Amino acid sequence: MAVAFETELLERDERLRTARLSLPLRTDEDVVHLRKHVRERAVGISLSLVDQTKLVTAASELARNTIKYGGGGEVHLDALVDGFKKGVGLIFVDDGPGIPDLELALRDGYTTGGGLGLGLSGSKRLCDEFAIDTRPGEGTAVCIIKWKR
């Protein structure tokens, strides 16, 4: 079950992290399950309804990518505190084929899977922080953070 891809993104915000929940991403139901957890965390730090919706939507897009393109993997849901600022962080990790051309993959409308090509680019717009680590043949990790304003 554990994902073999080793990425420094996993410990990127270790200093700010107060809790971590790791969930598997294998099936459609796992995506729904994750959306519920993310919504709870977002409500927990009093994100506005619009920011809650943006975060949950971004999580849904990236979780689907992990399953569809990464062949499944896992997600780490982090509670973050930076001084007086609270945030929710998500790190999606898979040990799939990786993204050969990241610049192209981040472009609106580009897809290799017959989708709309909005997953990566759209999620980036919906969050405050976005980082990606991908290596061909090893895997992909995507990290997003939404801070409470």
Next chain:
Amino acid sequence: MERIPILRMGDLLLVTIQVDMHDRLAMALQDDLTERIVSDGAKGVLIDISALDLVDSFIGRMISNTAAMARVLDAQTVVVGMQPAVAITLVELGLTLHGVKTALNVEKGMALLGKNLF
């Protein structure tokens, strides 16, 4: 497998989505609606999404595709009740539901369909 119920009212098909749909469920709804348009000879489809607190690209695409399929089958689709936070997120994500008619609530959606149908 669970299914989203589709109600018939005269020439119209009514759907209220009240659960957080996983992808297979969304696809099943698209297939069911398309089949029901033909088997029931429906002229209009009203999809109420007021209970949905999220529309991501997959559900958005399902809605767009359903509307396009309905149009090809001589039926009109109206999506009603989208929450403001969902609308903001959808547009920022890059989805505009091109070609999909919308109304603020069921009543206005019915009026829109009725005006075009009768």
